[in-house]
Amino acid sequence: MIKANGLVSITDCDKDDILRILDLAEQFEKHPNPHLLDGKLVATLFFEPSTRTRLSFETAVQRLGGRVIGFSDAATSSSSKGETLHDTIKMVSNYVDLIVMRHPVEGAARYASEVAGVPVINAGDGANQHPTQTMLDLYSIKKTQGRLDNLTISMVGDLKYGRTVHSLLQAMQYFNPTYNFVAPPELRMPEQYRLFCEEKGLKYKEETDLNAVLKTSDILYMTRVQQERFTDPVEYEKVRNTYTLRNSMLEDTKDNLRILHPLPRITEIAADVDANPKAYYFEQARNGVFARQAVICSILGLV
Amino acid sequence: MKASHTELIVRALENGTVIDHIPAEKLFKIVSILNLDTIADQITIGNNLESKKLGKKGVIKIADKVFKAEELNKIALLAPTARINIVKNYEVVEKIDLSLPEQINDILQCVNPMCVTNKQPVATRFDLTDRKRGLLKCHYCERALSLSEIVLK
Ligand SMILES: [Zn+2]
Numbered sequence: 001m002i003k004a005n006g007l008v009s010i011t012d013c014d015k016d017d018i019l020r021i022l023d024l025a026e027q028f029e030k031h032p033n034p035h036l037l038d039g040k041l042v043a044t045l046f047f048e049p050s051t052r053t054r055l056s057f058e059t060a061v062q063r064l065g066g067r068v069i070g071f072s073d074a075a076t077s078s079s080s081k082g083e084t085l086h087d088t089i090k091m092v093s094n095y096v097d098l099i100v101m102r103h104p105v106e107g108a109a110r111y112a113s114e115v116a117g118v119p120v121i122n123a124g125d126g127a128n129q130h131p132t133q134t135m136l137d138l139y140s141i142k143k144t145q146g147r148l149d150n151l152t153i154s155m156v157g158d159l160k161y162g163r164t165v166h167s168l169l170q171a172m173q174y175f176n177p178t179y180n181f182v183a184p185p186e187l188r189m190p191e192q193y194r195l196f197c198e199e200k201g202l203k204y205k206e207e208t209d210l211n212a213v214l215k216t217s218d219i220l221y222m223t224r225v226q227q228e229r230f231t232d233p234v235e236y237e238k239v240r241n242t243y244t245l246r247n248s249m250l251e252d253t254k255d256n257l258r259i260l261h262p263l264p265r266i267t268e269i270a271a272d273v274d275a276n277p278k279a280y281y282f283e284q285a286r287n288g289v290f291a292r293q294a295v296i297c298s299i300l301g302l303v
Numbered sequence: 304m305k306a307s308h309t310e311l312i313v314r315a316l317e318n319g320t321v322i323d324h325i326p327a328e329k330l331f332k333i334v335s336i337l338n339l340d341t342i343a344d345q346i347t348i349g350n351n352l353e354s355k356k357l358g359k360k361g362v363i364k365i366a367d368k369v370f371k372a373e374e375l376n377k378i379a380l381l382a383p384t385a386r387i388n389i390v391k392n393y394e395v396v397e398k399i400d401l402s403l404p405e406q407i408n409d410i411l412q413c414v415n416p417m418c419v420t421n422k423q424p425v426a427t428r429f430d431l432t433d434r435k436r437g438l439l440k441c442h443y444c445e446r447a448l449s450l451s452e453i454v455l456k
Contacts, residue, residue: 009445085423107419107443126417128444192447 006119015174024294037066044070045101060292093117134167136291144258154180157223159189179204180213247272319366330361418444
């Protein structure tokens with residue numbers, strides 16, 4: 001159950017929470033409500049910069065009539081003067097109705113939710129969680145497929161460090177997915193998540209070849225392969241080229257296939273894919289505003 | 304001979320607690336984690352005693368001491384095979400089964416260097432996610448770890 005003290009991890013959400021948030025997101029998309037957050041003040045505390053996520057949250061709040069205060073990186077926050085996270089959160093919770101925070105340290109949002117007097121939404125805590133990203137991914141899947149149940153979802157790229165795929169994998173457990181995990185051996189899905197699938201009875205296959213999963217996929221979830229994950233630059237170049245999606249590869253794919261990517265992309269999706277109607281990553285980002293409006297209003301008890 | 308000697312040690316305790324069946328290699332870790340090296344009560348420590356179950360075992364006997372739940376949790380984490388006997392008037396009046404609690408507070412250190420518990424003054428908390436497999440999860444960074452990987456604070 002999503003708790004009154006916020007949304008920290010997708011694992012806090014049960015099936016009903018997810019379905020309720022997605023229904024709300026759909027309503028916000030269809031019927032914009034410019035006054036729902038009138039008189040509410042939201043803090044966006046970004047202890048590390050993420051312009052994309054911050055703008056999405058701030059758009060979500062302001063389009064509903066709420067106001068925003070905050071900072072966009074740690075250098076302009078009091079933590080740069082050595083203030084503990086505890087004290088920053090205590091101070092800010094005196095001022096606002098809700099805190100949205102991003103922090104490079106894992107578990108920072110959970111801790112903040114325990115000391116804050118107001119609800120906390122985790123906008124990313126290091127490699128750990130980013131639950132509103134998962135909500136927008138789920139919303140994008142539901143919107144493009146018309147359902148969440150019985151889909152074949154192929155996750156591609158950095159499955160070892162990619163928190164978005166880990167959270168999506170956990171959230172989809174309620175909807176009988178079939179997973180394909182496509183990654184080089186050094187970036188394969190960690191044991192913790194493979195065990196999770198086995199425990200929950202979720203079907204999965206591991207592949208190293210992207211072409212092996214294209215024809216059967218309903219969703220292709222691409223992720224960024226970052227150079228810093230590799231000690232050998234030659235190995236990085238090889239992997240980067242192997243896991244690049246090009247338009248020509250999409251010829252024999254299903255009509256309903258949609259390509260998702262949490263963005264920003266580097267080279268893992270070639271520019272010629274953008275014009276293909278199966279490319280969905282830019283709309284996916286737009287869905288983030290509706291998903292975040294749904295989460296914010298749900299936590300504040302306004303819907 | 305050795306077995307009867309162990310009995311003697313146990314029997315000699317009038318009131319207090321006996322921790323028996325400690326794997327020999329864990330004995331001094333338990334002494335240290337429970338801070339038994341600094342307590343004022345009478346304490347008898349035996350190690351490398353013969354044991355049918357463990358090969359070699361350790362025994363700790365402390366007069367007038369009853370362990371708190373968090374101390375028992377520490378023992379359970381380090382030596383789940385240990386047995387706790389409460390002695391009154393030279394008789395074992397209670398045997399306590401060690402079992403891991405659902406939540407382990409402030410005993411373990413998180414192995415994830417990027418965890419908030421290693422970066423800020425925050426007490427650690429682990430949740431037992433799979434008792435059978437002995438799997439724990441950090442309440443904060445959500446890193447899973449098995450009992451064989453734990454690090455005590
Ligand atoms: Zn941790």
